[in-house]
Amino acid sequence: MFSTFIITLREGVEISIILAIILAYLKQLGASRASGKVWLGTAAAALVSLLTGVVIFFVLGKTEMGDFQEILEGTFMLVAVVILTWMTLWMKRQSADLSGSLKLKVQDALKHGSGWTLATLAFVTVIREGIETVLFISGAAQTSTGGQIWEGTILGFGLSAIVGYVIYRGTHRLPLKAFFNVMSLLLIFMAAGLASNGIHAFQEVGWIGEGFKVWNTQALLSQDSTAGSLLKAIFGYRDNPNIVLVTTYLIYLIPALVAYFKPAKSVRSQG
Template identity: 40%
Template sequence: MLATLIVTLREGVEAALIIGIILSYLHKIGLEREGRKVWLGTALATVLSIVGGFGVFLIMGTTTEGLFQQLLEGFAMLTAVIVLTYMVFWMHGGGKGMTASINAKVQAAVSSSSVTALAVLAFVSVLREGVETVLFLIGTTSSSTPGEALAGGLLGLIMAVVVGYVVFKSSRKVNIAAFFKWTSVLLLFMAAGMLSNAIGEFHEANLLPPIAKRIWDTSGFLSEDDFFGGIMMALFGYNSSPSLFQVISYVSYLAGTMYMFFRTPQKIHSTNGGTQHAE
């Protein structure tokens, strides 16, 4: 539940940031009335993402045990790691001029005088975040039941709406850059855990040799079934009895991504077109 909450909160705030940029630009050029089209596209993308996510979890939950399920979960988690890593570093670099790019698309939509252009822009922007969220949540199925995943996801979305509202309505400057910086670090830990779990699935499917099947066993001290152990597994990919291959993949991924993440300054473009730097 905790993992799904964090993922949906992070992606929800990112979607809110994009919608806020669109609405802010419409306000800047005196076309606030066009905002209803933006909200229409946002609502449609949100509903489609929720339905799609529910369908994916239903399929994952009803898949029979065996080789197919092991391969399905392993490759799903591996895909989630790749997409999550790309997203973290794309956002860390400021989204390659995200504000300017979105403003240009809004201007093009307004200039086309199309009734649906703004709705489509919002729809595509939010749906992309929704697809990313579904991919990430697939990677957390091993640490959450469908009910827990749904509860965490809904709570994360509600919190994202609140954070988004505060960011754009508060008269005080909100340090959104710090939020993205530290949630990115947490997501990289989660991705390392997903990678390790994917390796574990491939071990069970006999696709990868375990080398040393179990290099330690701390289940007597801290089990994944315990409350604290479950939190550690959801947030940091804790495994009480990992193989040597899993430990190597976890440490290598985390060391490499953390080095790349902290060696360059973070740039998060604000809604007024400026850039915030995280300290």
């Protein structure tokens, strides 16, 4: 549940911030009447994301063909890792000018006098986060039960909706930069575990060898214990991992952290 909660909280807050900026700016411009189109685009994006999730869970849940199921799950996990990583790094680069960029798009939509342009803007910005959320939840769901997924999703999106409302009202100043840094780092570590789990699925069908065991912490913290199973679901912890899984974890984690903390290139003004 915790992994799903972190995913939906982080992505939900991103969606809430986008909607809060658009709606607050429309109110500032005296164009609140167009907010209905924004909610329409948002609802359409949510519906498409939900249907995508249903299809993915149906395919993974109904596929019971031994090795093929392992291959499908492993492939899906690795694809989810790639998309999540790209979106996390993209959002970090865009966050500095997110508000200004959205306001310019709102102005352009109002200039053309089409509320449907606003609906499209909301749809495109929300669907990006929605599909990313569905993909990562689907990948993480391979180590969670259906009840845990729903509990984490409801809690995560519920709390993010409250955050969005607070931002829209402008009554409190929230430490969003610190929040996104913490959430993004958690997601990177979770993605490292997901990448390791994806490779493990290919080991199960004999596509990838295992090599030697790196450590054995079963006596100290078994992956079947409450704490161990939680760490396994969130960060991919294993109490007796082989060298390939450990190497996969580090090969993903180190470059991802370097890329995340790499400072953005500053553009020197010429004069």
